[in-house]
Amino acid sequence: MTHYLLAIDQGTTSSRAVLFNTDGKPLASESETFSQHYPQNGWVEHDPNDLWQSVLRCCQKLIAKQNIDSKHILAIGITNQRETTLVWEKNSGKPLYNAIVWQDRRTTPFCEALISDEISQLIADKTGLLLDPYFSATKIRWILDNVPGARAQAERGELAFGTVDSYLLWHLTAGEMHRTDATNASRTMLFNIHSQQWDEDLLRLFDIPASMLPEVLDSAAFFGKTDAQLLGAAITIGGMAGDQQAALFGHACFQQGMAKSTYGTGCFLMLNTGETALKSHNRLLTTVAYRLNGKVTYAIEGSIFMAGATMQWIVEGLKLLRHAGESEAMVKDVPLDHGVFLVPSFTGLGAPYWDPNARGAILGLTRDSGIDTIVAAALQSVGYQTKDLQKAMEKDGLRPTVLRVDGGMVKNNWVLSFLADILGAVVERPEVTETTSLGAAYLAGLQCGVFDSLEDLAQLWQCERRFEPKLDAAARNCLYAKWQHAVAQVRLQTPT
């Protein structure tokens, strides 16, 4: 009899449900997009009902279309957009406010008022994060301070906080379970990643009652069972991880030094640092990679705001291409050292610069620069920015032994070949590119005994293509020096 694992991937722009067999092969999927709400400049919200209903519909459609018996789904794994913040009433389940999305900047003034060397140090030491509106803590506080009556309700113990994983779990279990996993907790700025506890000092600092917080479990654990009415059977929810951590897990990056990079709208590079919560001196984040049987594996993370989004701008903004997929054929004969650099700091620069004021530029144009040169420069900017992250990691004493990649951009062979060249490292593209969902399914499968160990999972992971660096060190260094010069120019010209 065939058995299945079901992964729920609740992302920033869409919800997905993916059905896997017990060998970790994806069989079918359903997805749905939902509305983004921008009530004010810099504010980004989701309707909590959209998040829950889109997930539920995807799961129900998948089960119906594949005509499977829900009883044969051994376990569900949940992965999700991280940091996005929800607060709801424990009694009724009614959300107090829309979900405040990770991109939302409304708490910038609060962070600016709070910041001092001492507070930054406290937050970095306990959570591995930088004080920033991005993380959940200041978003929860905003809801408590701005929704009439919310703070009094919270103080009476009537409210629950959760990131999207917890909110979905709460609904899937019909209000039975209020839980999260250690990876999601590590993005709230309230969780001590060393003691693996909610931190009293931070709760006091952000004025958040402990009664609102979910119980924190391992990433593979018994989170609860679905209400049998919802999906046709009471199915165990056995895995949970934030999306980037799930991708690291789905790439089977279980050894210290293994890294993954996801190239979607933005890019997230995550390097497994084993049992050590390594502190970055180069503005990278320290985070929980996964927690299994109470044992924490840590990671270092760097993010780039514009990866595929640069190609969206090339397609939709400049209209140089009909779709991003056309880029590979267009640039195949463009030499790597064409001399044009596109610095995509449209919304500032992420790690390791963290310069919110930098703005984009194309430098080095000559009369023979054509559309193909600009498109090549746009694609190369993703490689150069990854190199910036690699350099920051090196300064922290880390060097990835292997880089496994996923996301919409990695279909592009030219991009991955340049990435290997500029990093001077092997880049591996996996057979299963649904890596985030796969990570959630792996965790659920570990919990329900489909997989015995991480070694088991590492055996399942298959490389579809390896990209070896072909560029010699002198050429690589020369190109990278020119990129650094271009970034420096952009930052010099930033209006203050």
Ligand code: ADP
């Ligand atoms: P997200 O999950 O962040 O929505 P995806 O992982 O689906 O993003 O990746 C989509 C991004 O990948 C888009 O921004 C698109 O411009 C880019 N992209 C898709 N195909 C290609 C390609 N062949 N070459 C370069 N970029 C591509």
